[in-house]
Amino acid sequence: MAETITADMVIHDIVTKYPATVKVFHGHGLPCTACAVGARESVAGGARTHRFTPEKLEQLLIDLNAAVRGEPVSVAPKKAPTGRGIPLTMSSSSVDRKIKQVIAIMSGKGGVGKSLVTGLLAVSLRRQGLHIGVLDGDITGPSIARMFGTSGQPAKSLNGGIEPLTSKGGIRVMSMNMFLEHESDPVVWRGPMVSGAIKQFYNDVDWGQLDYLLVDLPPGTSDAPMTVLQSLPVDGIIIVSSPQMLATMVVKKCINMVRQLKGVIVGIVENMAYFETPDGDRYEIFGPSNGTELVGLSGAPLLAQLPIDPSLTKLCDAGRVEEYYSPTYETLAENFINTLKVKR
Ligand SMILES: Nc1ncnc2c1ncn2[C@@H]1O[C@H](COP(=O)(O)OP(=O)(O)OP(=O)(O)O)[C@@H](O)[C@H]1O
Numbered sequence: 001m002a003e004t005i006t007a008d009m010v011i012h013d014i015v016t017k018y019p020a021t022v023k024v025f026h027g028h029g030l031p032c033t034a035c036a037v038g039a040r041e042s043v044a045g046g047a048r049t050h051r052f053t054p055e056k057l058e059q060l061l062i063d064l065n066a067a068v069r070g071e072p073v074s075v076a077p078k079k080a081p082t083g084r085g086i087p088l089t090m091s092s093s094s095v096d097r098k099i100k101q102v103i104a105i106m107s108g109k110g111g112v113g114k115s116l117v118t119g120l121l122a123v124s125l126r127r128q129g130l131h132i133g134v135l136d137g138d139i140t141g142p143s144i145a146r147m148f149g150t151s152g153q154p155a156k157s158l159n160g161g162i163e164p165l166t167s168k169g170g171i172r173v174m175s176m177n178m179f180l181e182h183e184s185d186p187v188v189w190r191g192p193m194v195s196g197a198i199k200q201f202y203n204d205v206d207w208g209q210l211d212y213l214l215v216d217l218p219p220g221t222s223d224a225p226m227t228v229l230q231s232l233p234v235d236g237i238i239i240v241s242s243p244q245m246l247a248t249m250v251v252k253k254c255i256n257m258v259r260q261l262k263g264v265i266v267g268i269v270e271n272m273a274y275f276e277t278p279d280g281d282r283y284e285i286f287g288p289s290n291g292t293e294l295v296g297l298s299g300a301p302l303l304a305q306l307p308i309d310p311s312l313t314k315l316c317d318a319g320r321v322e323e324y325y326s327p328t329y330e331t332l333a334e335n336f337i338n339t340l341k342v343k344r
């Protein structure tokens, strides 16, 4: 008796074992079999990527099982897609998108506060009653789970995907740290594995309905940022910088990379812009602001200039980022929302 094809099976394994299923995938508008990247996904993951409704996924499975048994299927094969090996690019225009906007947080340089800006933007947006997810795209140096104090391992969801962990404040979080036995275990992975994990975090995680999915990226212009920009339906990119000359130079590289990959920069955040004493005196510890220069370079607005606040570091380290409140971050969230409204 033929085995039953289920949603958690990998497309590549199915088409290798049952070549008759290729035409079923194509007939259902899933060209994943022709794509070296997409074929490594599960059926459920491929369906999510292509915005399938649960009914459409069910029909696909019925047809796949019929093809395996040599029975007639409900779809006529469309012309097989060309372009084997081209990364999967997804359309962001689909109306049945469960995640309304995917926003990536980037910078050319390490340690300028990408993860912190990602975390606090998520917190401020959540305070406005929005549904927020945070995907930790820093696979080898994850910090998001620690910041939100989530513990435990993600479980399998009802749809056969992965259930993200939820923070105290209701933010859905997915990070590589959740899969390590010890938080300090190193993830010694090469680029393709890192890219695969990021795609899985997007495709195989049951994010549910989200207003914004924020993707925290590792520094630089390497595999991980490229994967996110090329394989996820990113609607906009926030660039984080700090007022150091070197930061500006490397951030320029980052802006140029986004341009090359046809991404849209929705705003610049200047972090560690100043330190304010209890008396209200401001000191520009890392030098004068270069926000205006970056605005000129990127053509995107300056969303916020954030101060250095030692209490913030403590809360992040203690997994209590959601307890932090500062009007500056509320302003960041408001500017962010308004900028996206204008862009839409
Ligand atoms: N405005 C700030 N005030 C105080 N501490 C800050 C501020 N911004 C960042 N930090 C601290 O600086 C450190 C680096 O920040 P963070 O991890 O967010 O940077 P990153 O750009 O994500 O780094 P990486 O490139 O390694 O991913 C953290 O300990 C963070 O808590």
Ligand SMILES: [Mg+2]
Pocket: 114, 115, 116, 138, 143, 216, 217, 218
């Ligand atoms: Mg980081």
